[in-house]
Amino acid sequence: MLELVRGFRVLEDRGVGRLPGGDKTGRRQAYLDLVAQGMGTVEACRQVGIDRKTGYEWRRPGWREAKRARARLSRQHERDAAAARAAALSRRYLSQDERIAIADRLREGVSQAAIAAELGRSPSTLSREIRRNRHPDTGDYQPYAAQRRAEDRRPRPKIGKLAGCAVLHGLVQSMLDHKYSPEQISRRLRRDYPDRRECHVSHETIYQAIYVQGRGSLRRELASALRTGRAVRRPRRKPGQRQARFTAPMIMISERPAEADDRAVPGHWEGDLIIGKNNQSAIGTLVERSTRYVMLLHLGAGQNAEQVRDALVRTVATLPQHLKRSLTWDQGVEMALHHQFSLASGMPVYFCDPHSPWQRGSNENTNGLLRQYFPKGTDLTQHTPEHLAYVAAELNGRPRKTLGWDTPAERLATLLETDRVATTP
Numbered sequence: 001m002l003e004l005v006r007g008f009r010v011l012e013d014r015g016v017g018r019l020p021g022g023d024k025t026g027r028r029q030a031y032l033d034l035v036a037q038g039m040g041t042v043e044a045c046r047q048v049g050i051d052r053k054t055g056y057e058w059r060r061p062g063w064r065e066a067k068r069a070r071a072r073l074s075r076q077h078e079r080d081a082a083a084a085r086a087a088a089l090s091r092r093y094l095s096q097d098e099r100i101a102i103a104d105r106l107r108e109g110v111s112q113a114a115i116a117a118e119l120g121r122s123p124s125t126l127s128r129e130i131r132r133n134r135h136p137d138t139g140d141y142q143p144y145a146a147q148r149r150a151e152d153r154r155p156r157p158k159i160g161k162l163a164g165c166a167v168l169h170g171l172v173q174s175m176l177d178h179k180y181s182p183e184q185i186s187r188r189l190r191r192d193y194p195d196r197r198e199c200h201v202s203h204e205t206i207y208q209a210i211y212v213q214g215r216g217s218l219r220r221e222l223a224s225a226l227r228t229g230r231a232v233r234r235p236r237r238k239p240g241q242r243q244a245r246f247t248a249p250m251i252m253i254s255e256r257p258a259e260a261d262d263r264a265v266p267g268h269w270e271g272d273l274i275i276g277k278n279n280q281s282a283i284g285t286l287v288e289r290s291t292r293y294v295m296l297l298h299l300g301a302g303q304n305a306e307q308v309r310d311a312l313v314r315t316v317a318t319l320p321q322h323l324k325r326s327l328t329w330d331q332g333v334e335m336a337l338h339h340q341f342s343l344a345s346g347m348p349v350y351f352c353d354p355h356s357p358w359q360r361g362s363n364e365n366t367n368g369l370l371r372q373y374f375p376k377g378t379d380l381t382q383h384t385p386e387h388l389a390y391v392a393a394e395l396n397g398r399p400r401k402t403l404g405w406d407t408p409a410e411r412l413a414t415l416l417e418t419d420r421v422a423t424t425p
Contacts, residue, residue: 028058035059094121094129094150099143102126106141161201162209168199172206179372180398181227182206187405227372249339253328253359256350260326266290266415267325270363271312273303273334274370276380282334283380283388284311285370287362288323291411292403294366294395296388301381305336309344316345320416326350328360369395 034044045055116126133146175185182203193199260268284297297311338349352359396409
């Protein structure tokens, strides 16, 4: 076989092997023999003096046609799959034909509203389509490029906004560490960074990030970021029913001044107790109805009427007179000495109707927030007055939706400053 190869080289040197056609039969046989002896295709082609593709063709006759057939079949499958996706696509998505019609009508100078009417689409749908899918540089609307952009954005799942932006992730995590709710985070970010859209996120996105990532080993850690302590949504349960505990004369909430109902005048408070493990400890809570400002009462191991009365008198004594207009409480036995409190503080007490916790809505909501700091079933005597002051300060430093995303502390400070200016001669 080597002699045969040398013979071909001699012929090539004399110009014989390079004639059109050449001795293809001999070359082919020499190539096949070299390959059969174990020589690689590239080396065998070099030895015989043929192109590598020719060698492949001699080894596998018809491989080019087979490759081309497979390519044609693949393209056909792609076209069929695209047609199937288009057929299965919801009517709410714009089709390729509609995008072509949009491009044609835009070139004719037709308004977007008129095009939308012709297609039976909302004008806002057409406006979003052109804004999202037009050429980023020229601003021209090209229907086939627009279709590709739309299809590229459609596959799910996508990388979430929190996962794709480290800055936003850090801001949200920091606010969660300070026990902001997802809605408070969303609104505060829009307020603090009005010109940075990458820092804007909806509260639902934050909830979904916690719920999805909270499966498995991370459940316990991420659930603590929510005030409910849950990593999945559950329907709300009805609050527990309360019954009247004493028969001392009471002033009912129906007799409370109308100014307390509309929250226009500050100084009207709502109060209640947070009960600890085995009903052996409690913390008193006061919420101002206008500013939602919170004050906590340190009661220690008891919650009888004398302890509650004394704690209320001490706490209310720190308020200016114009912020001591009324106190609303439920009919719990801890307020059996309400008349003594009113006499000592000059602050009337109004009682809710039986089984009507919504009549102290601000206080009920605040107690729910405080349960994040004082979980049910725990001993509340371990919390010192200093710690209660810290918790109240943190709660008063959170932005509130009902206050236009101001904090209770900001609202109270503004109120006190206004009163100071008004009384200054």
